[in-house]
Amino acid sequence: MKRVYNFNAGPSAMPLEVLKQVQQEFLDFAGTGMSIVEISHRSAVYQDMQDDTVAMLRRLLEVPAGYHVVFMQGGGSMQFLMHGANFLKQRGGYINTGVWSTKAMQAAAFVGEVYEIATSGDKNFSYIPRSDTFVIRPDTDYVYITSNNTIHGTEWKKFPKFNIPVICDMSSDFLARPIDVSRFDLIYAGVQKNLGPAGVVAAIIKDSFLETARTDIPVMLQYKTFTEHDSTYNTPPVFCIYFVNKVLHWLENQGGLEKMQERNAHKAQIVYKTIDDSAGFYIGHAAMDSRSNMNVTFNLRTPELEKKFLIEADAAGFVGIKGHRSIGGCRASLYNAVTEEACAALSEFMQNFQKNN
Amino acid sequence: MKRVYNFNAGPSAMPLEVLKQVQQEFLDFAGTGMSIVEISHRSAVYQDMQDDTVAMLRRLLEVPAGYHVVFMQGGGSMQFLMHGANFLKQRGGYINTGVWSTKAMQAAAFVGEVYEIATSGDKNFSYIPRSDTFVIRPDTDYVYITSNNTIHGTEWKKFPKFNIPVICDMSSDFLARPIDVSRFDLIYAGVQKNLGPAGVVAAIIKDSFLETARTDIPVMLQYKTFTEHDSTYNTPPVFCIYFVNKVLHWLENQGGLEKMQERNAHKAQIVYKTIDDSAGFYIGHAAMDSRSNMNVTFNLRTPELEKKFLIEADAAGFVGIKGHRSIGGCRASLYNAVTEEACAALSEFMQNFQKNN
Numbered sequence: 001m002k003r004v005y006n007f008n009a010g011p012s013a014m015p016l017e018v019l020k021q022v023q024q025e026f027l028d029f030a031g032t033g034m035s036i037v038e039i040s041h042r043s044a045v046y047q048d049m050q051d052d053t054v055a056m057l058r059r060l061l062e063v064p065a066g067y068h069v070v071f072m073q074g075g076g077s078m079q080f081l082m083h084g085a086n087f088l089k090q091r092g093g094y095i096n097t098g099v100w101s102t103k104a105m106q107a108a109a110f111v112g113e114v115y116e117i118a119t120s121g122d123k124n125f126s127y128i129p130r131s132d133t134f135v136i137r138p139d140t141d142y143v144y145i146t147s148n149n150t151i152h153g154t155e156w157k158k159f160p161k162f163n164i165p166v167i168c169d170m171s172s173d174f175l176a177r178p179i180d181v182s183r184f185d186l187i188y189a190g191v192q193k194n195l196g197p198a199g200v201v202a203a204i205i206k207d208s209f210l211e212t213a214r215t216d217i218p219v220m221l222q223y224k225t226f227t228e229h230d231s232t233y234n235t236p237p238v239f240c241i242y243f244v245n246k247v248l249h250w251l252e253n254q255g256g257l258e259k260m261q262e263r264n265a266h267k268a269q270i271v272y273k274t275i276d277d278s279a280g281f282y283i284g285h286a287a288m289d290s291r292s293n294m295n296v297t298f299n300l301r302t303p304e305l306e307k308k309f310l311i312e313a314d315a316a317g318f319v320g321i322k323g324h325r326s327i328g329g330c331r332a333s334l335y336n337a338v339t340e341e342a343c344a345a346l347s348e349f350m351q352n353f354q355k356n357n
Numbered sequence: 358m359k360r361v362y363n364f365n366a367g368p369s370a371m372p373l374e375v376l377k378q379v380q381q382e383f384l385d386f387a388g389t390g391m392s393i394v395e396i397s398h399r400s401a402v403y404q405d406m407q408d409d410t411v412a413m414l415r416r417l418l419e420v421p422a423g424y425h426v427v428f429m430q431g432g433g434s435m436q437f438l439m440h441g442a443n444f445l446k447q448r449g450g451y452i453n454t455g456v457w458s459t460k461a462m463q464a465a466a467f468v469g470e471v472y473e474i475a476t477s478g479d480k481n482f483s484y485i486p487r488s489d490t491f492v493i494r495p496d497t498d499y500v501y502i503t504s505n506n507t508i509h510g511t512e513w514k515k516f517p518k519f520n521i522p523v524i525c526d527m528s529s530d531f532l533a534r535p536i537d538v539s540r541f542d543l544i545y546a547g548v549q550k551n552l553g554p555a556g557v558v559a560a561i562i563k564d565s566f567l568e569t570a571r572t573d574i575p576v577m578l579q580y581k582t583f584t585e586h587d588s589t590y591n592t593p594p595v596f597c598i599y600f601v602n603k604v605l606h607w608l609e610n611q612g613g614l615e616k617m618q619e620r621n622a623h624k625a626q627i628v629y630k631t632i633d634d635s636a637g638f639y640i641g642h643a644a645m646d647s648r649s650n651m652n653v654t655f656n657l658r659t660p661e662l663e664k665k666f667l668i669e670a671d672a673a674g675f676v677g678i679k680g681h682r683s684i685g686g687c688r689a690s691l692y693n694a695v696t697e698e699a700c701a702a703l704s705e706f707m708q709n710f711q712k713n714n
Contacts, residue, residue, distance in 0.1 A: 004390035008397045011595055016384075019392050023383040027376055033361035033674070035376050037554040037600065040365045040677060073430035073556065074577065077591035081575045110575050192592055197394040199430065199556045199594030218438045218467050220431065234434035235549055237556030238368055239596060243394065317390070320397060 005342040008320035009150050009295060010172065010193040013337040018246045029242075036242045041235050050231065053241055056248035060257055063181050063204055070226040071241055072201045076100065076171050076190045077107075079201060083144070083167050083186060084108025085221045086213040090139040093117040093164075098125040098149040099326055100169060105144070117143060124327070125152040127287035131160035140164055142185065148173035150193075151324040153297030153331065154290040159183055165209050173294050174202070175251060176336055177261035185209035186223075191240065193294070194336045195247050200240035251336070260336055261293075267334045268293040270343040274350045281354045285329065299329040306330065309353055316349055362699040365677035366507055366652060367529065367550040370694040375603045386599075393599045398592050407588065410598055413605035417614055420538050420561055427583040428598055429558045433457065433528050433547045434464075436558060440501070440524050440543060441465025442578045443570040447496040450474040450521075455482040455506040456683055457526060462501070474500060481684070482509040484644035488517035497521055499542065505530035507550075508681040510654030510688065511647040516540055522566050530651050531559070532608060533693055534618035542566035543580075548597065550651070551693045552604050557597035608693070617693055618650075624691045625650040627700040631707045638711045642686065656686040663687065666710055673706055 006013035029036040030045055039046050054069045063069065072078070080103050084092060091112065094105040096119035105114045117136055118129035136143065142165040148155040150172040159168075165185035174189035181187065185206045192198035205223055219225050225233045231241075254260060272291060275282040275298050285297035300306040306329065313321045323329035332346055363370035386393040387402055396403050411426045420426065429435070437460050441449060448469065451462040453476035462471045474493055475486035493500065499522040505512040507529040516525075522542035531546035538544065542563045549555035562580055576582050582590045588598075611617060629648060632639040632655050642654035657663040663686065670678045680686035689703055 002385065002390045006391055006395055008391075008395065011395060011397060011592065014392060014395055019384055019394075023380055026380040026383065027373075028359065032676075033359045034363055034365075034676065035371060037376075038363055038365065038368060038371050040368060041555065042682070073432065073594075074435070075430065075591045078431070078577050081577050085575075107575060107577070190592065197594070197596045198398065198592040199597060218442075218464065220435050220438050220464070234432045235368065235547065235555040237430075237554070237594065237597070239554045240556060240594070319389075319391065325399070 005318045007332040009333040015250045015337045053245040068205045068227040071231040079188045080104040080107035084111040085217045088112040093140040094144045098152045101146040128290040153286045153292045153295040155292035178257040196244040199237045264293045267343045271296045274347040296332045362675045364689040366690040372694045410602040425562045425584040428588040436545045437461040437464035441468040442574045445469040450497040451501045455509045458503040485647040510643045510649045510652045512649035535614040553601040556594045621650045624700045628653045631704040653689045
């Protein structure tokens with residue numbers, strides 16, 4: 001069986017072991033005589049699986065008491081709307097680090113007043129703003145941040161402390177490193193980077209924050225609908241949650257989040273070193289102190305050379321190296337399931353391309 | 358491999374041939390060297406698959422020009438909100454045939470004025486109201502109907518003509534019979550009955566109706582966002598759409614919707630005949646002229662006997678026979694993928710149970 005080197009930004013590479021497990025039991029889930037796609041979400045066998053998924057997430061992330069874990073549909077884009085609809089009352093403060101936080105702010109602007117606490121827009125979102133530049137206005141309901149910026153390739157290395165609630169979109173580095181959940185009031189993540197197939201968002205919500213949520217909004221936009229009905233107010237995306245369950249077990253078997261963080265840092269280092277050792281042949285987009293371990297973004301000297309690089313990378317079996325359509329250039333996404341071997345192969349390819357050009 | 362008789366109301370039985378195909382190619386989609394869950398929704402190979410899915414849906418349903426076909430997340434419950442948010446300006450008229458139309462009406466009431474054009478609530482939603490009872494008030498923006506009522510086991514056999522726009526929730530009999538799409542302005546269906554895994558809604562929207570939609574609502578609640586971005590404004594639920602694609606091809610291979618209608622009528626007849634021949638041992642819930650070919654709902658004479666029946670049915674490998682938690686009793690859901698053999702086996706079981714009790 002041929003497997004390519006998959007550097008897609010999301011949907012993205014999944015662990016081969018998980019894919020094989022899902023394949024193997026696809027006609028008969030847990031001895032039910034039914035496929036996972038055929039079982040009722042009101043059955044005990046489904047509920048057990050979902051309970052286990054929540055428990056695994058809690059264990060891996062060490063989620064403290066006083067938080068709910070839920071699954072929702074609609075992707076990050078629906079969260080861009082929901083977080084504001086639920087929690088924006090006076091004004092929402094955003095640390096704008098790229099396309100996704102901009103979109104979140106725009107969606108919340110539909111609900112009420114929003115403003116930038118800080119932005120790295122002055123340098124094409126190539127860095128994470130320093131906390132001493134933050135200006136938080138009075139009556140700000142929450143600080144909104146994006147932990148990893150898929151498009152620009154930056155990542156918060158440390159999360160600053162705030163004395164107001166913190167909402168964090170962790171879509172692209174969720175479960176790629178340990179997180180102190182107690183520092184956040186709402187964490188959400190579309191799972192299609194590190195955790196599973198597109199179609200489900202995992203969210204971790206602090207109960208005391210949830211109690212402050214607006215209730216004058218439609219039922220399907222209220223986080224409470226999902227917490228109070230244990231993610232089954234209506235039919236959940238069963239297959240996606242099931243797949244996430246498998247990946248969570250895989251993560252635990254790999255040694256958990258500290259191990260993943262270590263491995264991800266090592267993988268990213270392989271590619272960043274190739275860039276740094278290229279004497280300017282490859283030009284990293286992100287500032288050194290803000291480099292993402294998930295998405296390595298870089299350019300070549302000219303658009304022509306970039307084009308040639310992308311064509312040859314594709315021909316050599318490296319998938320997904322083209323940068324996001326909004327900024328162009330190149331990008332290698334190195335999520336949990338991307339192997340060290342794939343990173344080494346990419347590094348070798350980059351070095352050879354440099355020699356030949 | 359053991360396969361049970363799956364009469365789940367949704368998620369529900371899927372065609373075994375499709376399950377096997379999905380399993381077989383799960384590690385390598387279309388020769389990409391990636392699983393379907395690993396491919397980018399911005400890739401040509403994804404777009405081709407989605408285009409084919411839309412084309413298949415158009416072909417099977419003979420969707421006329423002037424309509425868009427889109428895929429969305431959030432299930433029917435999100436549609437309960439979206440249809441009102443987009444199209445309710447003065448008042449929305451509902452033909453209330455059960456739990457789902459009630460929920461749709463309640464969700465739309467958040468947006469504006471709603472009322473019942475007719476209801477069968479007087480007899481526990483056991484029938485479809487006659488069109489000569491409809492009272493449509495002036496300035497009604499649309500008529501809303503539910504084509505098949507999963508919980509109560511009723512189904513519109515013919516759709517009346519209206520001279521205002523018609524919105525129809527076809528979740529539970531979508532692609533189970535031919536439909537004259539030109540009679541509708543918005544059709545939507547959660548796919549987890551006849552078409553695929555929970556997690557995607559298919560919708561068919563008339564362009565001229567869409568032009569009347571409200572634009573003063575959030576982007577993610579606008580149908581236009583999905584039509585204008587060809588269902589990929591944000592990451593679509595790739596696996597679900599892919600699975601639907603397989604089922605659509607299976608439907609075509611089965612002979613299309615007329616063939617399915619014929620087969621579904623025959624399957625339902627097997628179970629209804631068992632009820633009708635039981636001399637009152639089994640009591641059908643739906644009025645004869647409103648009986649659903651998708652969901653056969655019935656009771657036994659006493660709750661004790663019903664309980665015994667459900668326990669023995671379960672032990673004999675008939676899954677999902679318990680009625681919806683909101684009305685109780687028994688229900689056999691006979692969607693496209695449920696075989697005639699399964700219906701015959703259920704009938705035999707029911708007859709034997711009657712003999713022994």
